[in-house]
Amino acid sequence: MDLQTLTYLVVGGSFALYIAIALASKARSTGEFYVAGKNVHPVANGMATAADWMSAASFISMAGLIAFLGYDGAVYLMGWTGGYVLLALLLAPYLRKFGKFTVPDFIGDRYGSQAARVVAVVCLIVISFTYVAGQMRGVGIVFSRFLNVDISVGLGVGMAIVFFYAVLGGMKGITYTQVAQYCVLIFAYTVPAVFISFQVTGMPIPQLAFGSSVVEGGGVLLEKLDQVVTELGFAAYTSGSKSRIDVFFITMALMIGTAGLPHVIVRFFTVPRVRDARMSAGWALLFIALLYTTAPAVGALARLNLTQTIQPGPVGTALGNLAYADRPEWFKTWEDTGLLRFEDENGDGRIQYYDDANIEFSATAHSYGWRGNELRVDNDIIVLANPEIAGLPDWVVALVAAGGIAAALSTAAGLLLVISAAVSHDLLKSVFARRISERSELMASRMSAAVAILVAGYLGYNPPGFVAQVVALAFGLAAASLFPVILLGIFSFRVNKQGAIAGMLSGLAFTLGYIIYFKGVFVAPFAENSPENWLFGISPEGIGTLGALLNFAVAIGVSAVTPAPPAEVRALVERIRVPS
Template identity: 65%
Template sequence: MDQYTLNLIVVGASFALYIGIAIYSRAASTGEFYAAGRGVHPVMNGMATAADWMSAASFISMAGLIASVGYDNSTYLMGWTGGYVLLAMLLAPYLRKFGKFTVPEFIGDRFYSPTARIVAVVCLIVVSVTYVIGQMTGVGVTFARFLEVDTTTGLLIGAAIVFMYAVLGGMKGITYTQVAQYIVLILAYTVPAVFISLQLTGNPIPMFGLFSEHNASSQPLLAQLDQIVTDLGFNQYTGHHDSTLNTALFTMSLMIGTAGLPHVIIRFFTVPRVADARWSAGWALVFIAILYLTAPAVGAMARLNLIETIYPGNAAVTESALEYEQRPEWMRNWETTGLLTFEDKNGDGRIQFYNEGNADFATTAEENGWSGNELTVNNDIMVLANPEIANLPGWVIALVAAGGLAAALSTAAGLLLAISSAISHDLIKSVINPNISEKGELMAARVSMGFAIALATWLGLNPPGFAAQTVALAFGLAASSIFPVLMMGIFSKRVNNKGAIAGMLAGLIFTLAYVFAYKGFLFIPGTNLLPDNAANWVFGISPVSVGTIGAIINFAVAYFVSNATESPPQEIQELVESVRVPRGAGAASNH
């Protein structure tokens, strides 16, 4: 059986499974559409949360970014993992105890203000729409390669699949679909990693293989990788070369952005009890750790395999570079997608792959007769292409295709549900038409979902960059707008409605303005006002790191405005106390 047919069968079977689950789990009420009837088992919810949280950025882009840069890009790994712990410990149980369907509903009730609820809806939509672009990018990349269709067609197919199971099933259908998607994506990520780790080091556990001896060179794998990349003028793979300030701000932005992601938070509204929210958070962390402990090994091994393909025998800076006409089949396949390109700048028919931006390496390049780097590899293909580079069996390649799609579609569905719920429940039900029937609200939720899918597809046709980079911007927006107001809503009785509204607007507007100044409107190249490079950034702060500054501004403005105005009503202060302190805690402390 040829590879294309195998890909089609495996991906088609996974799609049939998702749609079948959605039909079986069809939502019949708004409670089932928004929160799965609050009847999801903690282990199942933990698995669904892991699938919801591990997006195309985690599956496709994170290891690719680590592969391209090395240690410095481990900020994605640290920020996203640390943020989930923050969410699980500081927000999830308290929000579940509050007992609402959506994040804007909590904000509106806690800050006793319809205006606060509407501002929260705006923040949620901006964050979720930005985030979903990265998922649609991942869908397009995966379809373009493995099902041999153009990116536009791939996006339309992916959107149609999400439409079928998300609009039909709501949170109930999405939850059980995400359980299946988690199983698919984790197998797709770990199985090839085990194969490749065995090939390169003889160790079947990838995270241990990363620190094992490289079979071909008999030296530690990371030492071998460091030697090869520095021989080609790249920075040392295991070294730190970025601004320490930017690294710290970016990691913090990812952490607090993760804790403020509305599509992940609403997953904790689906369990029966507060204790179940804590258990499901713990289980989700276990399920997430399986992929995140594997990702650094996948990134390092992908980089090593790529370079050893171009320079066989580990002879990096020599004339033994691969002849273009003898390039392997996997390179030919990815060239058709436009995500891997070659330009023979010196006319020698060989593939020169090195860091042409390294001034210290210029003399070596000139001595070798090189006229510039000739190979361009999109970071987003590294995980997807890794099994092909390693010449793994066809079924493994097909599994990776299904896994990449599962990761993108699971998160896209969660984000689209968050958008749909905000529009139907927080705008239509609470503001526009409070007397709408439950049947009418359910229809409004499904129509809103359809419009959200259409918008996400349209934006996905012109993605601003790598999936992980786009997602990082979404995390910055969540960090500056949603996370602070949730924290203050739970842990501060003094912050009032005026402070909350002012803080959310200040954080969001500042972050959007800073990002648009350097990235452009909707992050479209050419629409930026200032050159996007470190020399032009304010105090050297990157646009993808500025979410931390936006969060600080949000906190500061909220506290300043709150202290300059009246205190919240007594019943609101008692509500905050009841959410934060377990029942009976006061009585127990008196004995």
């Protein structure tokens, strides 16, 4: 059987599984639609959270990102896992005790204010839509790369599948498909990683291969990697090139942002008890950590593999570089997709891959007769091409396709659900049409899920120019708007509605303003996005940390000069602080 047919079979089989699960878990009440009837086992919820959390970017791009960032990749590794500690200790158990359906529900009730609720809804919708646009794009790209169909067809199929289980099953349908999707994606991620680790270091466990010696030529993996890449003018793998303060702020912004993302928080509303919410966060992070501790090993191994393939001999010798005519089979495959591009700058028929932005090394390179870096490598190739580079059987390649699609679909579905709940529950039921019956609310939530899918599909097909910036935007906004007021709502009796609204708005405005100033969303950037121009040397990716601090300061300051919240708010806070 050829690879194409096999891929269709494996991906088609995974779709059949998701649809079967959706049919078996149709939502019959708003409680089931929004929070799966609060009946999900903490381990199952952990898996669902992990699938919800790990997006197409985590699956396809992260290992490659780390491979080329080296030490600096730690901002993503720590940033996208450390937030779960904040979530488990500071938010999840108390919000579960609160016991309603959505994040704006909590903000509206705790601050006794419809205005606060609406501000929270607006923050939620902006965060979730920027995020989901990237996911739909990811679905389309995976389809088009592995199944050779047009991006729009891939997008259409993905939308249809999500439509089916999100509209029909709501949170209940999403939860159990996410459990299945987690199993598919983690299996698809670890199998090639184990093979590659074994091939390069003789140690099959990627987490341990990280510190092992390489089989060919000996020497410890990371030392060898440092040596190989610095010889070509790149920064040493283990030291990185971002400033320390920026690494600190980006990591913190991603952590706080993670804990403030509505589609992650709401997953902890679905377990039966407060102590399940605490445990479930642990399971979720354990399942996430399986991928997040494998990724840096994959990144390091692949970087070494790639560099040594291109530069098999000593740097600077005439025959040290790979001749283009002798390039391996996988090289040709990925050249076709445009993820690998070779341009023979000095016309010697060999590939020179080095850091030509490094001025000092460029001079040396010039003396070798090199005339510029000749190879452009897309980050995504590290995961996508891994099975072929390692010479793994076709079924593994097919599995990676199914895993990438599972990662994108599960995240998209989770995001679409919080958007629909925000519209039908927080806007319609709680503000505009309070007398609406449960049946009409359920109908409205299905309709808003359907509309959200269409909008997301449109954004995926016509991505706004700023799609590349959306990660910074979504995390920065979640960190600066929602996280601080939820936290203060639990840990302070004194912070009131004036404080919360002023806090959210100032955090949001500051962060959005800073990102637009340097990155230019909808408008041209106002200043060049470079360290000299940044406030305290903090990049737009890390500014959410300052936005969050500002939100805290404003909320506390404004509350101090306005009246304390009424007695029933105090009682609410007392109630959510204890499990029973």
